[in-house]
Amino acid sequence: MLTSNSLSQFLDELASSSPAPGGGSVAALAGAIGSALTSMVCNLTIGKKKYAGVQDEIQSVLAQSEKLRRDLTEMIDQDTEAFNSVMAAFGMPKNTEEEQLQRTSAIQEATQRATLVPLNVMELCERALILAKVVAEKGNKNSVSDAGVAALMLQAACAGAGLNVRINLVALKDEVFVGGTIERMKVISGRVEELAAETLALVNSAIG
Amino acid sequence: MLTSNSLSQFLDELASSSPAPGGGSVAALAGAIGSALTSMVCNLTIGKKKYAGVQDEIQSVLAQSEKLRRDLTEMIDQDTEAFNSVMAAFGMPKNTEEEQLQRTSAIQEATQRATLVPLNVMELCERALILAKVVAEKGNKNSVSDAGVAALMLQAACAGAGLNVRINLVALKDEVFVGGTIERMKVISGRVEELAAETLALVNSAIG
Numbered sequence: 001m002l003t004s005n006s007l008s009q010f011l012d013e014l015a016s017s018s019p020a021p022g023g024g025s026v027a028a029l030a031g032a033i034g035s036a037l038t039s040m041v042c043n044l045t046i047g048k049k050k051y052a053g054v055q056d057e058i059q060s061v062l063a064q065s066e067k068l069r070r071d072l073t074e075m076i077d078q079d080t081e082a083f084n085s086v087m088a089a090f091g092m093p094k095n096t097e098e099e100q101l102q103r104t105s106a107i108q109e110a111t112q113r114a115t116l117v118p119l120n121v122m123e124l125c126e127r128a129l130i131l132a133k134v135v136a137e138k139g140n141k142n143s144v145s146d147a148g149v150a151a152l153m154l155q156a157a158c159a160g161a162g163l164n165v166r167i168n169l170v171a172l173k174d175e176v177f178v179g180g181t182i183e184r185m186k187v188i189s190g191r192v193e194e195l196a197a198e199t200l201a202l203v204n205s206a207i208g
Numbered sequence: 209m210l211t212s213n214s215l216s217q218f219l220d221e222l223a224s225s226s227p228a229p230g231g232g233s234v235a236a237l238a239g240a241i242g243s244a245l246t247s248m249v250c251n252l253t254i255g256k257k258k259y260a261g262v263q264d265e266i267q268s269v270l271a272q273s274e275k276l277r278r279d280l281t282e283m284i285d286q287d288t289e290a291f292n293s294v295m296a297a298f299g300m301p302k303n304t305e306e307e308q309l310q311r312t313s314a315i316q317e318a319t320q321r322a323t324l325v326p327l328n329v330m331e332l333c334e335r336a337l338i339l340a341k342v343v344a345e346k347g348n349k350n351s352v353s354d355a356g357v358a359a360l361m362l363q364a365a366c367a368g369a370g371l372n373v374r375i376n377l378v379a380l381k382d383e384v385f386v387g388g389t390i391e392r393m394k395v396i397s398g399r400v401e402e403l404a405a406e407t408l409a410l411v412n413s414a415i416g
Contacts, residue, residue, distance in 0.1 A: 003215040007237070010215055011281060014244040015274065017251035019350075023357030026241055029215070030361065033234055036222040043225035066223065073219060142227075145375040149231030149368040153238065156364035160357040166415050167353040207374050 002076050020083045021076070024114075027160035028075035028121050034153035035069035035128045041135040041143045041150070054138045061131045068128045072157075075121050079164070082114040086168075108173060115168040115181060118161035122188045125158040129195040136202040148203035155196035162189055210284050228291045229284070232326050235368035236283035239333045242340065242361035243277035249343040249351045249358070262346045269339045276336045280365075283329050287372070290322040294376075316381060323376040323389060326369035330396045333366040337403040344410040356411035363404035370397055 002010060002021055014021055042062035045051045051058070089106035093099045132154060136147035165185055169178050210218060210229055222229055250270035253259045259266070297314035301307045340362060344355035373393055380386050 003219075006214055007211040007218055007284070008281065011211075011240055011244045011277065014241065015247035015251070015277060017248070017254075019248070019252060019354075022248060022351070023245060023354040026245060026357050026361065029241070030238065030364070032219055033222065033237070036219045037231060037234060039223035040225070040227070040230060043223070044227060046225075069219065069223060073216070076215070143230070145371040146227075146231040148371045149234050152364040152368045152371075153234065156238070156360040160360045163353040163356045163360075163411065163415065170416065203371065207371065208378065 002080060003073055020080045020087075022080075022083065023160055024079035024083060024118050024121075024164040025076045027118060027157045027164060028072050028079055030153045030157035030160065031072040031121055031125045031128060032069050032076065034125070034132065034150045034157060035065045035072055037146050037150035037153070038065040038128065038132045038135050039069060041139040041147050044143050045135070045138075045140040048140060051138070051140065057134070058139065061134050065128065065131045068124055068131070072121065072124050072128070075117060075124070079114075079117045079121070082110070082117045085110040086114050107171070111168050111171050112174070112177065115165050115172065118164040118168075119181060119184065121161035122158050122165070122185065122192070125154045125161070126188050126192050126195070129154045129158075129192055129199065133195055133199040133202065136199045136206070141206060144203050144206040148200055151196050151199035151203070155192060158189065158192045210288060211281055228288045228295075230288075230291065231368055232287035232291060232322075232329075232372040233284045235326060235365045235372060236280050236287055236329050238361045238365035238368065239280040239329055239336060240277050240284065242333070242358045242365060243273045243280055243336045245354050245358035245361065246273040246336065246340045246343050247277060249347040249355050252351050253343070253346075253348040256348060259346070259348065265342070266347065269342050273336065273339045276332055276339070280329065280332050280336070283325060283332070287322075287325045287329070290318070290325045293318040294322050315379070319376050319379050320382070320385060323373050323380065326372040326376075327389060327392065329369040330366050330373070330393065330400070333362045333369070334396050334400050334403070337362045337366075337400055337407065341403055341407040341410065344407045344414070349414060352411050352414040356408055359404050359407035359411070363400060366397065366400040 039062055042058050045058045089110045092103040094103050132150040172178050250266050253266045297318040300311040302311050340358040377386050
């Protein structure tokens with residue numbers, strides 16, 4: 001598992017001539033980092049008298065952001081696995097007509113999966129950004145820049161996952177799937193850009 | 209060192225109620241990740257016949273992006289150390305007038321350092337983005353989305369480091385230092401936003 005690698009090892013793996021892990025796993029990691037920062041701001045708010053009025057809400061945000069952190073962390077490996085499946089399908093034999101048909105179908109199936117993983121990352125980032133906005137507004141003011149970095153990481157994660165959805169969609173022949181995915185992606189991207197801008201506006205006004 | 213932690217441990221540390229590591233270290237890590245992705249695209253371009261015309265340029269980009277990756281990786285720990293020094297200064301005794309003066313001066317000095325670390329991260333990210341743009345334009349087209357994710361991570365890293373500069377500047381009394389830092393920050397942010405937009409335009413037109 002990539003997540004049991006040290007940060008240094010992960011960075012070395014990333015920089016290497018192996019195409020995986022690549023941008024897809026990085027997008028998931030950036031999402032997990034953004035969720036972890038949101039959790040940190042929750043943990044620095046919980047139990048503080050000054051924030052007595054928001055304890056229940058922040059406890060609920062923490063539970064949700066920890067769940068999203070776990071899910072996004074799992075996507076780091078899932079994206080690399082999905083990419084490797086596409087490569088494996090491309091490596092299938094293509095000597096007979098039957099082999100060619102099987103190979104084409106395996107490539108389509110694996111590529112569809114390689115599209116769904118980053119699409120899922122986008123959805124998780126959208127939910128994580130809703131939480132980052134709450135902590136930017138109501139969390140410990142000493143950590144407001146951390147809430148801002150959380151929003152920036154989630155925004156970059158969502159946009160990066162979007163690039164990975166799009167580069168895989170190019171190879172897909174199922175027009176209904178392609179059209180539906182593009183539509184879904186547009187909706188999420190729009191909401192994420194809006195949430196990120198709102199969160200950063202809150203952070204900027206708090207820093208002054 | 210934070211970089212010898214596993215990804216999972218680092219995420220746990222980040223989410224915990226300890227304020228460090230926080231957004232500053234995350235910004236440095238995002239910069240290191242962006243540089244690593246640029247290096248990956250270089251490594252997937254080097255030795256490929258199709259890219260024979262750009263081999264020397266990409267070799268030079270790789271050497272620079274690996275240097276920036278090392279420098280940005282070091283900043284992950286440096287930011288946490290700078291934050292801990294500020295906390296240590298706040299913890300100094302303040303019983304006598306002399307102690308109070310020493311404490312105030314130590315806080316100012318440590319906070320200035322906590323400003324310079326993320327300012328340095330911003331500068332390194334600007335240089336790293338110049339390289340991400342080169343690989344988006346001239347690197348292996350199969351990895352163009354990775355060049356895009358590199359740009360997104362470097363853009364988020366720079367903006368995140370900027371929030372950390374600003375939150376520390378608020379506490380500083382040296383107006384010449386504050387004014388000069390804000391000026392420097394504006395110049396870097398402007399260039400980084402421009403470079404990121406140009407890189408993503410190249411990536412979007414390559415994906416089609």
